[in-house]
Amino acid sequence: MTTQSLPSPAPTPNYAIQAARRARRQALTGYTLVAPSLLVVALLIIYPAAGSVIRSVIVYNNGVATFSLQRYADFFNNPISMQNLGFTLSITLLTLAFLFLVCFPLALYLRFSNSRIASAVQLLALFPLFVPAIILAYALIRFFITRGVFQTLINGVGIASYSMPIQKPAGIIIGLVWDNLPFTILILTAGLRQIDDALLESARDVGASNTQIFFRIILPLMQRPALIVFSLNFMGLFGSYTLPYLLGPAAPQMMGVYMQRTLGDFLDTSAAETQAVISFIICAAAGFVYVWSVSRQRKGER
């Protein structure tokens, strides 16, 4: 109570000016440091992307530019483009599901095992990082083609009927899961390592079972890494090109392949741009989830 009545000592004017100057200088340094990267992003990404968005809504009638959503209407009314969009979304989500199924148990194992096998597994899990997608695609084709290695193997154990997964949706999923394993495992193990051993031990001390620890402590704490894996992988998978191009069916096709075909084979620039904008909006939604989860963490740390 007494402190309230005391007059707060006014800071010396000199000190205030100095602090303001320092803050301004710091801000200036900050802006200077981010300027080059901001410039690159603006020039090479935002400017052309904005151009695409604008061009996709402008239609020329006798030389007069008018605003029109006709191209989007065309896209959404065309069963082929809609099928390709739906196909891309389902392949993306299925691949994500398989990635979690494969990577989450692996990450748990890598986090809680200190054996020598674990480090070997870790190394193996990172291996796909060093294999270019195009080499992977051809390796998978050689492996899964009819009368190839895989069919010989399963015939050996008595399974006679075989239909190769490549040139089918399954081929894309196999390739994409393989290709995205290392990144997913890296993020998930990093997330798991952030969980303090002390936390788990104290839980065990008060009698928590392993299942309880998993569902009450690990799963809730893994939300953010899982969200990051989901959003970053979503964007990469949705826009993937090489593997769907080499391993996928002739129809339906994923958006990346479809866009390239619209541009390169059909020579239809505006339709390709419209497809690109639609893909961009969908990926931006996933990007928003990522930014939101990261900034939420920042706020939490403050």
Add this chain to the structure above:
Amino acid sequence: MIAKRALFIVLVVALLAAFGLSGVAATRAQTPKTLYVYDTSDTNITDWLTNTVIPAFEKANPQYKVELVLARGQGASIDNIVDRIQAALQTNADPQADVLAYNPLSKPELIEAGLWLEIDEKNVPNVKNLRAGAKTSPVNLPYRGSQVLIGYNSEFVAEADVPKTFMDLVEWTKKNPGKFAYNRPDKGGSGGNFVVRAIYEVTGKDPSKFKPGEPDPALLAEYPKAWELLRQIHPNIYENGSYPASNTATLELLANGSINMASVWSDQALQAISKGVLPETIKLTQFTDLPMPGGFAYLAIPKNSTNIEGALAWVNFLLSEEIQISVVKNIGGFPAINWDLLPAELQSEFTSVIAPSVPSWPGGAYGAEMVKGWYENVATNIKRE
């Protein structure tokens, strides 16, 4: 230190003198005139040019020395070379290019600008032996070709069942579901030209209707009939419409016995058979009512070449019987000259695949519409009204 520098200077002077003297000596001895030949092909062709054709040419024409330049890929592509030649024409400079593996028809404005030399029987005598319809412009010259054929495994396809016409093939696929494949039309010419053949089938089997340039809307309107035809094959394509993604992927399915019939490029298939990549039981055939399309590799001579005489001698040599036989024997290509000018035993070896003509597809907008239509109507399972 000084001694070292002196030695260096002496060496440089000696080197320069040696170069200068050799230059003088060269002009005095009249060394062969260099002939700049540009090629864009894959290694199989450029190896053949380097190891077979050029030595033979230089032996027959000791006054010329052939300098083969590969103009593949980006940046130094044949189009860049053509631009350079055009620039040289405007400034009266030496383009350092005498023969190009290039079809001037791809840039008609340069033909109009008078960049290319007209080639006919007068300056290249062997032109008289060319197959009918192969030479498509006064300024281009075909010298080897390949054509799309039907390849089949004679172990599983009886001689009597080998399709003679396109409709025969449609019937065969119905009786042998899952045993035929052609690749996606944009992923390789062996599938692309098969689709073109389907378009010919529904437009009166007259390839001459399709001319380069602006497409005829009446012909484009006939495309849906071709899709209907190909839809009949679709359910019987390997693995319920699993179209391979390249020429070689198709050959691989044929090689490992997954399918018994496919549309294939003549040169790829012939080479694969001779190398044992395809089993010996693979035989080739061509439709007898109208062959499938193919294409020729074309040559062109820039008007401002400083060695036109050498260039004409080179292209005439390529059309000689000796080299045309080598085209068939060594690279599995088709000759640009008439088959009956080749030895009888070579002819009989290829009887089944010799077509009276090689229909040439103009591509361009016709091709873009074709690929689009194929993907939207044949490959897809969506039914459109």
